[in-house]
Amino acid sequence: MREGLGRRTLLSWLILSPLLVVILFPFAVMIVTALKPATEVLSPHWVPSRLAWENFSGMWEATNFGPALLNSVLVSVLSTLLALAVSIPAAYATSHYRFAGRSAFRQFLLVTQMLSPIVLVIGLFKLVVALGLLDRVSSIILVYGAFNVAFTVWMLQSYFATIPKELEEAARMEGASAWQALWRVFLPLAVPAIAVTAIFSFINAWNEFVIALTMLRRQETYTLPIQIFSLVAGRYTVEWHHIMAATFVATIPVAITFAWLQRYLVRGLATGAVK
Amino acid sequence: MSGRGTLRPYLLVAPGFLLSSFIVLWPLMQIGEISTGDVNRFGQVRGFAGLDNYRAVFADPDFWGSARRTLIWTVAVVVGSIATALPVAVILDREFHGRALARTIVMLPWAVSLTMVAIVWRWVLNGESGMLNSALVGLGVIDRNIVWLAEAGTAFPMQILIGVLVTVPFTVTIFLGGLSSIPTDLKEAAMLEGAGATRVFREITLPLMRPFVNIAVVLNTIYVFNSFPIIWVTTQGGPANSTDILVTYLYKLGFRFGKLGEASALSLLMFVVLLAFTILYVRLAMREERGADASSAA
Amino acid sequence: MNRPSLPLLSAALLGASLAVPAQAEDLRVTVAEYSAKTGPYFETVAEAFEAANPDTDIQIEVVPWDVLLQKLTTDISGGANADLSIIGTRWLIDFVEQGIAAPLDEYMSDDFRDSFFPAVLETAKLEGETYGLPIASSARAMFYNEALFEQAGIDGPPDTWDQLVEDAGKIAALGDDIAGFGMQGKEIETDTYFYYAFWAQGGELLEADGSSGLDSDAAIKAATIYKGMIDAGVTQPGVTSYSREDVQNLFKQGKVGMMITAPFLSGQIKDEAPDLQYGIAPIPAGPDGARGTYGVTDSIILFENSEHKELAWRFVEALFGDEQRRAFSSGEGFLPVNQRVAAMPEFADDEDLKAFAEILPDARYAPVIAGWEEVADITSSAIQTIYLGDGEIEATLKEAAGRIDDVLDR
Numbered sequence: 001m002r003e004g005l006g007r008r009t010l011l012s013w014l015i016l017s018p019l020l021v022v023i024l025f026p027f028a029v030m031i032v033t034a035l036k037p038a039t040e041v042l043s044p045h046w047v048p049s050r051l052a053w054e055n056f057s058g059m060w061e062a063t064n065f066g067p068a069l070l071n072s073v074l075v076s077v078l079s080t081l082l083a084l085a086v087s088i089p090a091a092y093a094t095s096h097y098r099f100a101g102r103s104a105f106r107q108f109l110l111v112t113q114m115l116s117p118i119v120l121v122i123g124l125f126k127l128v129v130a131l132g133l134l135d136r137v138s139s140i141i142l143v144y145g146a147f148n149v150a151f152t153v154w155m156l157q158s159y160f161a162t163i164p165k166e167l168e169e170a171a172r173m174e175g176a177s178a179w180q181a182l183w184r185v186f187l188p189l190a191v192p193a194i195a196v197t198a199i200f201s202f203i204n205a206w207n208e209f210v211i212a213l214t215m216l217r218r219q220e221t222y223t224l225p226i227q228i229f230s231l232v233a234g235r236y237t238v239e240w241h242h243i244m245a246a247t248f249v250a251t252i253p254v255a256i257t258f259a260w261l262q263r264y265l266v267r268g269l270a271t272g273a274v275k
Numbered sequence: 276m277s278g279r280g281t282l283r284p285y286l287l288v289a290p291g292f293l294l295s296s297f298i299v300l301w302p303l304m305q306i307g308e309i310s311t312g313d314v315n316r317f318g319q320v321r322g323f324a325g326l327d328n329y330r331a332v333f334a335d336p337d338f339w340g341s342a343r344r345t346l347i348w349t350v351a352v353v354v355g356s357i358a359t360a361l362p363v364a365v366i367l368d369r370e371f372h373g374r375a376l377a378r379t380i381v382m383l384p385w386a387v388s389l390t391m392v393a394i395v396w397r398w399v400l401n402g403e404s405g406m407l408n409s410a411l412v413g414l415g416v417i418d419r420n421i422v423w424l425a426e427a428g429t430a431f432p433m434q435i436l437i438g439v440l441v442t443v444p445f446t447v448t449i450f451l452g453g454l455s456s457i458p459t460d461l462k463e464a465a466m467l468e469g470a471g472a473t474r475v476f477r478e479i480t481l482p483l484m485r486p487f488v489n490i491a492v493v494l495n496t497i498y499v500f501n502s503f504p505i506i507w508v509t510t511q512g513g514p515a516n517s518t519d520i521l522v523t524y525l526y527k528l529g530f531r532f533g534k535l536g537e538a539s540a541l542s543l544l545m546f547v548v549l550l551a552f553t554i555l556y557v558r559l560a561m562r563e564e565r566g567a568d569a570s571s572a573a
Numbered sequence: 574m575n576r577p578s579l580p581l582l583s584a585a586l587l588g589a590s591l592a593v594p595a596q597a598e599d600l601r602v603t604v605a606e607y608s609a610k611t612g613p614y615f616e617t618v619a620e621a622f623e624a625a626n627p628d629t630d631i632q633i634e635v636v637p638w639d640v641l642l643q644k645l646t647t648d649i650s651g652g653a654n655a656d657l658s659i660i661g662t663r664w665l666i667d668f669v670e671q672g673i674a675a676p677l678d679e680y681m682s683d684d685f686r687d688s689f690f691p692a693v694l695e696t697a698k699l700e701g702e703t704y705g706l707p708i709a710s711s712a713r714a715m716f717y718n719e720a721l722f723e724q725a726g727i728d729g730p731p732d733t734w735d736q737l738v739e740d741a742g743k744i745a746a747l748g749d750d751i752a753g754f755g756m757q758g759k760e761i762e763t764d765t766y767f768y769y770a771f772w773a774q775g776g777e778l779l780e781a782d783g784s785s786g787l788d789s790d791a792a793i794k795a796a797t798i799y800k801g802m803i804d805a806g807v808t809q810p811g812v813t814s815y816s817r818e819d820v821q822n823l824f825k826q827g828k829v830g831m832m833i834t835a836p837f838l839s840g841q842i843k844d845e846a847p848d849l850q851y852g853i854a855p856i857p858a859g860p861d862g863a864r865g866t867y868g869v870t871d872s873i874i875l876f877e878n879s880e881h882k883e884l885a886w887r888f889v890e891a892l893f894g895d896e897q898r899r900a901f902s903s904g905e906g907f908l909p910v911n912q913r914v915a916a917m918p919e920f921a922d923d924e925d926l927k928a929f930a931e932i933l934p935d936a937r938y939a940p941v942i943a944g945w946e947e948v949a950d951i952t953s954s955a956i957q958t959i960y961l962g963d964g965e966i967e968a969t970l971k972e973a974a975g976r977i978d979d980v981l982d983r
Contacts, residue, residue: 005370005371005372006372008369008370008371009371009372009373012366012367012369012371012374012377013371013373013377015362015366016363016366016377016381019359019363019381019443020377020380020381022436022440023380023381023383023384023440024380024383025399025406025407025410026392026395026396026399027383029395029398029399029406030395032406033398038845039845039846041404042403042404042822042825042826043404043826045409046406046409046410062609085290086290086291086294087291089287089288089290089291090287090288090290090291090292092287093283093284093285093287093288094284094288096284097283097284099281099284099285101285102284105288105292108292108295108296109295110493110497110553111550111553112295112296112299113494113497113498114497114501114546114549114550114553115299115302115303115501115542115546116501116502116503116522118501118503118522118525118526119306119501119522119525119542119545119546120299120302120303120306120542121647122302122305122306122309122318122529122535122539122646122647122650123301123302123303123304123305123306124298124302125647125650125651125653126302126305126318126650126651127298127301127302127305128651129651129652129653134651134653142298143298145294146294146295146297146298146299147295147298149291149294149295150295153291203385203386206388207387207388207389207390207391208388209388209390209504210503213640213644214643214644214647217603217634217636217644218632218634219612219634219635225388225390225391228391228394229390229394229637230606230637238818240398243394244395244398247387247391247394247395250388250391251386251387251391254386254387255383255386255387258379258382258383258385258386315667315671316646316667316671317645317646317649317650317667317671317673318646318647318649318650318651319649319650319671401814401819402809402810402811402814402815403750403809403822403823403828404822420810422810422811422814423814424759424811424813424814425758425810425811425812425813425814425961426811426813426814426961430814510759511759511760513759513760513813513953513954513957514758514759514813514814514954514957514958514960514961515813515953515954515955515957515958515961515963516954527950529646530642530643530646531642531946531947531950532944532946532947532950533646533667533946535646535650
């Protein structure tokens with residue numbers, strides 16, 4: 001058995017390696033360029049003459065990283081909470097009850113994914129203006145939360161479908177109310193699912209760019225993607241070492257959290273996802 | 276369910292439904308209004324224009340070119356990512372040393388925003404100072420720098436490659452879910468009866484994976500069809516509109532040329548195309564599963 | 574649970590609102606981001622203004638240049654635009670035709686009006702009325718690498734396009750990765766890069782009858798010169814993947830003999846490649862002595878729907894004070910639009926800026942016509958097609974001119 005494992009390890013890594021190399025390549029470039037001194041950025045050497053750690057502090061100031069980071073965190077966390085608040089009940093309902101319009105609801109959610117932000121941006125803008133929320137971070141939170149609902153309901157509902165109803169029914173038979181059964185029996189089992197869904201919603205919000213750019217106007221409200229983009233767009237010179245450093249810092253914490261949670265990913269997207 | 280319970284699911288679903296429909300339907304109505312209106316470059320509707328905007332879109336040769344390329348782009352990225360993700364998922368499904376690390380690396384592109392991925396790749400593909408060229412030259416694969424983004428023949432395939440790379444993580448996730456749902460006793464029973472690994476794969480695994488492949492096709496098609504940052508950041512749809520897909524063409528139409536009426540008309544057309552595709556695909560591809568559906572719970 | 578009674582609550586609220594002191598008057602200004610210095614510069618002016626004028630609150634909104642038009646479009650469509658905004662002057666016609674920009678003549682004193690270079694102020698006038706105040710201006714000239722010229726045994730920068738082609742050939746021969754003439758083939762102002770040669774051949778963007786000049790002999794001649802250089806390997810390879818910024822990067826690395834761009838490159842060279850020996854010369858002339866440089870101005874406009882026009886104008890006057898103009902123009906590397914500022918030693922004695930200032934009076938600007946963005950896009954596409962060798966020069970230009978004529982007719 002161990003021999004088989006050893007051989008499988010070798011084979012697996014061998015077959016995966018082309019893909020892994022191509023995936024890691026841009027990250028390697030990112031790190032190398034982030035550490036190159038400003039004068040060496042344009043030369044395509046792989047090894048910088050020295051490790052220019054000052055790029056990170058330089059980038060921090062140039063992109064107004066600190067405040068932008070806080071904004072991104074705020075927006076991502078709050079929009080995730082909003083999305084979860086409405087999708088947990090909705091997913092519970094679609095996985096536990098049969099009701100007329102159930103599949104229509106799911107198809108509707110699929111349809112909401114078909115309109116890209118570029119397409120909707122003017123309409124969304126007018127909506128936000130009509131609500132009086134322009135230039136408020138709350139507008140973004142609302143929009144992200146709402147857009148993520150389709151995805152979170154889909155994910156949650158397929159996870160929830162795997163939680164056996166018998167457990168809740170057993171609790172009901174012992175005299176618990178429906179509410180108590182939900183709270184004490186169902187939710188604890190659902191926590192991993194909710195956690196994974198939360199991280200996905202978080203990432204979607206963390207990376208979103210077009211809507212934030214349209215709705216926000218003051219630099220102190222800008223999120224990270226806008227700040228980094230402004231380093232590239234329309235400036236007369238592009239400071240690549242700063243951009244790479246910024247992208248790196250903006251990516252790594254999220255990637256690590258993602259990596260840590262990825263083992264939960266698999267278990268839920270199974271049965272029920274496809275109907 | 277008791278009589279009281281029949282109202283409950285609707286109440287539970289209501290907030291989610293209201294929130295997502297509000298955020299989508301309201302703008303959609305705006306777009307509908309603009310697309311049939313005589314609208315100035317600032318989105319102010321000044322009159323009714325009927326189907327003029329739609330006619331203008333169809334009359335533009337750039338529209339047809341972009342439409343054709345969108346088809347190529349979508350098919351290539353979706354097929355490419357599924358073809359890549361399936362073997363990757365199979366490999367990642369079984370135990371081996373360092374599997375967690377391999378999984379993490381495969382998932383990485385998903386954690387980075389598309390815009391940033393595109394920005395990094397644009398830098399990588401640079402003719403003179405790009406690291407791809409220096410790597411390829413260093414490895415002896417090519418002897419002169421290729422200026423990747425200079426023309427569609429080299430740029431578009433690269434863009435498709437990047438598209439595949441960012442779509443693989445999501446697809447692998449779906450497939451891993453699918454693979455883990457295949458009961459192991461089924462496979463073991465087949466093996467006991469003498470079937471080899473490849474036969475098990477072909478006759479048990481693949482058919483049971485079909486619903487997952489289908490969902491991957493539908494979702495990926497929707498996301499890839501509308502995907503803006505990769506092409507925009509690398510070539511802006513150029514040179515000479517030769518890498519334009521519908522969504523980049525839409526952006527130029529609306530925000531560069533100020534033709535918001537046409538841009539809105541195009542948005543609706545794109546929406547209708549995706550809707551039609553989804554309905555058709557679901558009907559055709561998922562038909563066989565309906566029978567299997569009836570037997571499983573929930 | 575105790576709940577405060579409703580009447581009591583409303584009374585309290587009413588009382589609270591009455592007790593609030595008079596609101597500060599708000600002013601919102603949309604500003605295009607030219608560099609990392611732009612935001613801080615405007616903030617400084619705003620703070621000084623607020624200090625001198627208590628009860629005012631100036632809000633500066635910085636937007637990356639690339640998305641400025643998109644941002645303005647969505648803002649205006651939602652009725653949520655600022656009070657003042659920087660715009661590309663070439664967009665002015667749409668803003669005026671749709672009644673978005675307010676006329677400014679009634680606010681300007683004669684002194685104020687006369688402080689501008691007349692030619693520059695003209696660019697922001699439509700039908701005799703001023704709608705914008707040029708706030709940033711720049712022209713284009715030729716930067717050349719003195720070290721490479723010396724190496725190739727050339728005395729000085731070329732004065733005609735024929736000489737340029739010859740010089741470029743000699744420089745390109747110096748090395749595999751050396752380009753004689755850096756050519757832009759991508760992104761914004763790709764069409765402008767072509768116009769430098771086009772104007773030198775006597776071409777006009779708009780013929781007397783209002784049709785496009787892109788199918789004229791001058792255009793064919795200019796395109797032939799450029800394509801010839803590409804084919805001879807005298808430019809950098811893969812022209813269509815080089816935006817202006819990319820060509821500038823090559824120039825800073827010392828790999829380009831000549832390129833045409835704006836004053837801000839001088840500042841960049843000082844920061845990033847201080848050892849580079851370079852010079853600035855006017856763009857070469859054609860066989861008949863015709864030459865043209867491209868002038869660009871950005872203007873600040875006042876929105877017609879602004880509810881704080883008086884305050885806005887006072888802020889504008891603060892922005893155009895000599896000291897502020899000096900700080901802005903020198904910080905960003907722009908040419909001064911203000912005659913008094915131009916006379917300041919900082920600008921008058923700067924070698925590089927002098928070269929630009931000399932050519933500014935003859936600068937040509939983008940024609941003020943509706944649909945110019947589309948025309949520019951059609952031209953850029955045609956030129957890229959020619960650069961790639963995907964289309965025969967005369968046919969491609971004629972087709973593009975036809976499409977431009979359609980846009981112009983609309």
